[in-house]
Amino acid sequence: MAWDLFERVGDGGFQICGIDSDARAEAPVVGLPIGCEVTVESASASPDALATTERDLEAVTASLKGRIVATRRTRTTLTTLSYLPSDDGADRYAAIALTRGASVSVAPAVDPDWTLFASACPSGMEEQSLLDHRVRNGLHAAGDTGGVRAIGHLVSGLSTDRVGSLVAAVESLGVTVTQVDGGRVEIAHEADPTDVTETSWTIRLISERFGGVYDGWGCAVLRDETSRPKIPARSKPSDDHTSRPTAAGRVRRWFRRT
16 A cells, blocks of 8 residues: 555645555546445544544454545544445444543445545645655654755756746746756755645646646755755756765655656
8 A cells, every 4th residue: 555645724624644555546436336434532532542443443443344545634533435335334433442522423424426535635736745755754764863954856848948937937936946958947945844835736737837747855964963955056068967976875755756
């Protein structure tokens, strides 16, 4: 199962959502026609606070031969969406372990077309948030300690007569164009990787408006505060566009759209 995270602003405010990305290609699964939403209300819905509850949710779903396909988490609420072969036994979710003062509600529904799952999937800027989370996961796995640093974005596939218009549009955002080489444009700005999505989404929209492809963003992995990379001045065109280590302990991470 390929599990991805993304951010959403919904009725309950800011949410961290999880999605089974494999299920997006497989849905709807004919043998799992019952969508079941289980909502836990707790003083804290953090993963640490609800670790035991989440293990029970997974165990009950497995025992019912179902599949957890999406989650939605606010500061005090965790909602899990599972699909089951039938609603027999769905009441077992009501007996999961809870923290003191927490409550649980269970709402099974006949949903053979997986419309609940479609609503749970990201769209627009949420999709970009999912891609950005993948980059941050890679940074975390590489030992990144966080903090502001130079973020580099890449746009490719532009026709040469539209490069100037794209450069003007992205520079209006307050970012720096560091390289133009044919239909390829590299863009940089200073930011914390946790606060990139608004910029990456806007650059993506601009690149698509001018017929380009937004290939994503990357940055150095920081393991201390002594070597924060700076935004370079715009460089001359080069035939070598590979991402290389920038210094000991620092490498670039990029995502690419598929």
